[in-house]
Amino acid sequence: MNERELRNECSNEAFSMAAMRTCLDKKQAHSEAVLKRAEAQARRGITRWDEDDKYIDLAKTRLAVSGRAFAKYRTEHCAFAASMGGGAIGNALEMGRAACVAELNQRRAEQLRLLVSELPPKQTAK
Template sequence: MAQATNFEANEYHFLGLAALCFSTILLAAPTNLALREECSEFSQGEMRECLAKKADESQQALTRAGNSAVSALTQWNEDDKYVRAAKTNLAKSNKVFARYREAQCGFLTSLGGGAIGNALEIGRLACVAELNGNRAEQLRDAASALHSR
């Protein structure tokens, strides 16, 4: 009977993680457009600086969320083999995310066509800030769903 209860608990845990991941998509960090709007009161050069600050802040938030996820996994009330697997998969997903962010933001920047200087960089910075924010939120949500020892 204990196995059935454990299975049910794991099933509910999985469903909870899936729901959190889905809700993260729906309740994401500020969008590219929203970030641009937040900085639009400035001149183009100042807008670039504002978005550079937001990209930097989003990177710091992403780093903190990643560290918190590793800490939560370390304290996770689960067999060590699953903890190790989750940490390995987190490291892999972080590497893939960084490559995805570079490629996606490069693609969006290329849509600027013949625009020059700040215009292209503004788009890239807004993209970086948006994707970092979304990823940080995903990591925080996943970590908060883990039950500690």
């Protein structure tokens, strides 16, 4: 779901700005949990990957580095997205930021799932 769809969904469920903010905060928190699960699944998938250990270690390291870079990007991008609210009050700007974070987290989680979904697992000795 993109930012606009998230905000629209929350506005359909909420009858006040406070309720809409609560809804978007919940969507952001949910997206953070989804992303953490996807990161853990990616680490497990890489660990079970049928590949030389040096490539497994490299992939794990790069996953960690990309996670930190993503977090920095998300912070900066969503601050920019919130600034596009112009002179809106802080609560409205924060709702835009929360919707941005939720969208980016969901996208990153899906990217991670796709990247590791087709890794061949290690074969067990018979």
